[in-house]
Amino acid sequence: MTDTAPQNDPTTPNALPKGIRFAGVAGGIKASGKPDVSLIVTDRPAVMAGVYTTNQIVAAPVILTRSKTPTATGRVVVTNSGNANACTGDEGMQNAKAMCALAAELTGCDAADVMVMSTGVIGQPLPMQKVRAGIESAAGKLGDAEADFLASADAICTTDQFRKTVSQAVSIRGHEYCIAAMCKGAGMIAPNMATMLGVVMTDAPIGPKAAQTSLKEIANQTFNRVSVDGHMSTNDTVMLVCTGMSESENVQELTVEELAVWQEAATQVALKLAKMLVADGEGAARFFEVRVSGAANDDDAFVIAKTVAASPLVKTAITGGDPNWGRIVSAAGYAGPKIEPERTCLVIDGVMVFENGTPLSIDAAKLSSAMKSNSEVLADLKVGDGPGTASFWASDLTEAYVRFNSLYTT
Template sequence: MLESKQTATLPSGFQTSGTTCGIKASGKPDLALFVSDTPAVSAGVFTTNRVVGAPVTICKERVPASSIRAVIINSGNANACTGNQGLDDARAMTARVAEALGCNAEDILVCSTGIIGVNLPMDVITAGIPKAVDALAPSDDAFKAAATAMMTTDTFAKQFTASVGMSSGAVKIAGVAKGAAMIAPNMATMLSVIMTDAALTAEQCDDLLKHCVERTFNSISVDGHMSTSDTVLLLANGAADAAPADDNDFQTLRDGLQQVCEELATSIIRDAEGADHFITIDVEGFETRDAAFKVAKEIAESALVKTAITGNDPNWGRITSAAGYAGIDFDTVHLSLTINNTVVFKDGAPANFDEAELSAQMKSERDVYLRLVLSGGPASGKESVCFWTSDLTQEYVRLNSDYTT
């Protein structure tokens, strides 16, 4: 049984805080801390960019693991492309948290987000960590504060909690995320920490996270630019004294985790910089999931598709042509497309529809739904993918052209 919670509540045995240490010139919160009262099993999924932030390197050395106590996150500075000094600084952050919690530095994970190529102001971070530890609490307010302290260009804090009923008892899964641009599969300038009081092995934790990330965080794109810093971490501390007893329990737990991941991932797209439209792309009827994914990704990252939707233009030719250069050997005669449930392209040929009416509908609604279906021929099958993206507006260009200057 799966029950979502509108109020983001922490699972048992976790505390969080969000404080200001002085990294951001604005004086906004910039240090988030997530702590398990007892050692937690943990796994992570990270950017596949070859240029990575120092915290990604440190975290990849430390997970999967069964003794993680905390995650420390700073915003305002990505600690990326900072050489050996960046690695030393990331390790120093974990050592400072470990000292305050009374554990080993290797049991602390670290993330950073913000400007690339600038060394961390370690004096303010070192002074700020004890304050973050002192502010720890298991409350909803403390959870919201942690989600807020992770933000950079985000306009709202992103958090979600689900309750899952297994045969051995109920557990909670709660997560936070940050991200609004430099978003692309595998993954983005996006950070997420997900916590559960379920009891899991390190192998289960790793398997669950990879499965769910592939279908959520790796299925979103704002601009196709893969970041140096993106990280999703899962911590399971077993405080609810409930573990999956069989395949049904494991599936229920996986569904709950996927729901949390999807809520967080789609909230990133809803907060995409400058976006006017939230776009859902369903690609169906392909032989493999990988083929459907490649088609969906090309559509999602096409500048021409995104700008057409910005202009409320149901220009289906841009969508079908993007599908055509995805490198999948399908036959167009079996391809059909709907926009907001209006058939615009059917079995390889234009369909009759009221273009002005569909354009007016797109203008009046933030959500746009694209459904591309392959119904036969080469590369066809039963696999499908859901992918989420945003349109591309002048405001996005303004925000990102002014980002460092």
């Protein structure tokens, strides 16, 4: 397995949720010697919720953690990178349980309150001696400083070119709550939840049921709207950790109205992370955004946008800076939802290339040059006069991606 060191990483504000400690260490799982074990530990029982892969081939840590959430007594999220612990049979499940048991012992909680995530190569047994050493080392380095948070974020990375972290505050009922999040992902990105590992953390007081509902909606609006290669992982997991510790011990849970304010802020945090996944796509040269309008409803618009963004022909056109609008329009046509061809219009990077079902005369060379000179390409696609809208974000498809993934395990 090849690991790339995080670099050019986005900055993270110093503010972090109260009541959480972090650690990230190198346990020796990765041949590169880079960090590969992460611990996130709450100071007291916390609400934890999760959303997971919908792949029928599911890694042991997903099965185990999914069975524990949502909960009001969560204490630990332990993660290893460098090995997915997927397709590893009963041994894999026993190893996932052993990770929880050891983390519980070292942090003073019950194994039932420990969530586990794994990422890396599929089908290889976990090197448990190294995993145990990593967990023990991480438990001895827990801290609540930004450096500890970033170390934890580094340790969940695999092929990522940079760590992915975001933090921001939201003011509700006169109090300021913090939302901090980390994720990893650069390849095997085609979410039907979130093809990645991620943890969203907050000190806002949110109950288990509300946390689960909120996290699912956040994922639907962000992580489920990005794609790199169209391949859904076996290990997709995004956790939401709510300590409720920003105020007094008797702080009341957020009301429905207050939760909506918090959720909007958390969605913006998650969207920034989701876009980082695309920007860091393996071998990617360009970030591609598809905006669809005029569909019968938002769900139809989403399907059309996702279909266009996932097309290998569209992706390679974006790689080459080729304003091949026919690929985009035809992808919308086979996506499934009804469109109105005579009202279909397409704008690429501000240039109308197709209007009301008719191609326009454009300076293709000039538009191509503009596309090649930018790291981002925007396609605005109108498919009728309906109220449905949606956006989807994807990377292009390059020779570098093919080379990297043709040698991933060898």
